[in-house]
């Protein structure tokens with residue numbers, strides 16, 4: 001077959017745009033490629049948006065469009081079936097992949113205050129792609145959607161119910177396409193159905209979140225109203241006493257926006273030691289750097305608290321899966337996070353943990369009651385599948 005075609009012989013390619021706060025990742029996939037075939041036709045990343053040559057997300061998307069054109073895979077291609085967009089915050093309304101209309105864009109715009117670093121970038125991606133191909137179905141796939149199954153007792157904060165309802169304050173959770181993809185892949189690695197296994201997923205990238213997935217449904221996650229809550233991240237604080245905010249305002253004289261910037265952009269690993277990249281922290285620790293060591297220890301301590309908590313939430317844990325930049329690459333983080341947890345049935349094999357690779361793999365011992373896995377995430381593939389499924393209808 002020379003030109004790829006969908007089941008009905010129509011176009012079968014999907015372009016996925018994953019716009020982050022300072023980067024845009026993209027993939028072009030052929031969804032009609034046979035099972036086991038790599039369907040990725042192109043993939044790339046524009047980084048450091050706003051810092052150097054790339055002024056903003058609009059410029060980044062035009063660079064990507066030109067790059068694809070140059071490879072003969074342009075947005076004008078008749079083979080293109082749809083464009084899938086990662087949208088970080090879907091609020092209470094969007095719990096499924098959604099065909100984009102003007103009204104949907106307006107609704108995503110209304111959610112900007114809940115994800116000020118992410119939703120504006122997602123909206124720019126949608127606007128540029130719709131401008132270039134107004135005829136194509138465009139689908140929004142939400143980070144929050146996979147977490148919509150979290151039960152009320154875990155999703156609600158213990159604040160006044162009227163206030164919470166009025167302002168839609170609740171735990172939404174993020175990185176949902178990754179938690180969905182990785183929890184399913186963990187079940188596959190164990191040779192079981194998703195419905196049969198309970199998995200703790202640790203998505204450790206620049207942003208980081210944990211989730212507890214019971215029989216395929218998410219029951220708890222560490223990010224909350226916004227992507228600020230939970231684990232220690234590259235530049236975000238994760239959990240803290242909310243009174244820190246009052247204290248900084250009253251005693252420190254800081255404005256709400258200044259505190260927002262402090263906690264989202266100048267905290268986490270960066271705030272603790274001046275570096276947000278785990279590779280650099282590893283190098284500095286090897287040289288005996290005390291600030292880097294403490295930052296690492298704080299990061300690990302938080303992670304272990306969540307592993308313990310989610311073990312109690314799930315009752316029975318079949319697998320713990322590490323994913324994203326840090327989770328997939330840092331053997332030191334994985335080892336420290338699970339060290340000494342034999343009483344929980346967790347035994348990491350040091351040799352397996354040290355092996356590097358791109359494939360999903362087990363790093364636990366053969367006798368470990370809980371399987372420990374490293375699973376490369378693929379948010380773009382997950383988004384492409386949802387997009388293609390919706391575009392086919």
Ligand SMILES: Nc1ncnc2c1ncn2[C@@H]1O[C@H](COP(=O)(O)OP(=O)(O)O)[C@@H](O)[C@H]1O
Pocket residue numbers: 020204205206207234276277278279324325326329330
């Ligand atoms: N070889 C490595 N060892 C340790 N950490 C790594 C390695 N490669 C990448 N990382 C970490 O992964 C982070 C990026 O993760 P990624 O999932 O790509 O983040 P995001 O999608 O949030 O931008 C980097 O900031 C760095 O801390």
Ligand SMILES: CC(=O)OP(=O)(O)O
Pocket residue numbers: 020021088118143174175205206207208227
């Ligand atoms: C929601 C979120 O934190 O996303 P990212 O890790 O891409 O910043």
Ligand SMILES: [Mg+2]
Pocket residue numbers: 205206207
């Ligand atoms: Mg990410």
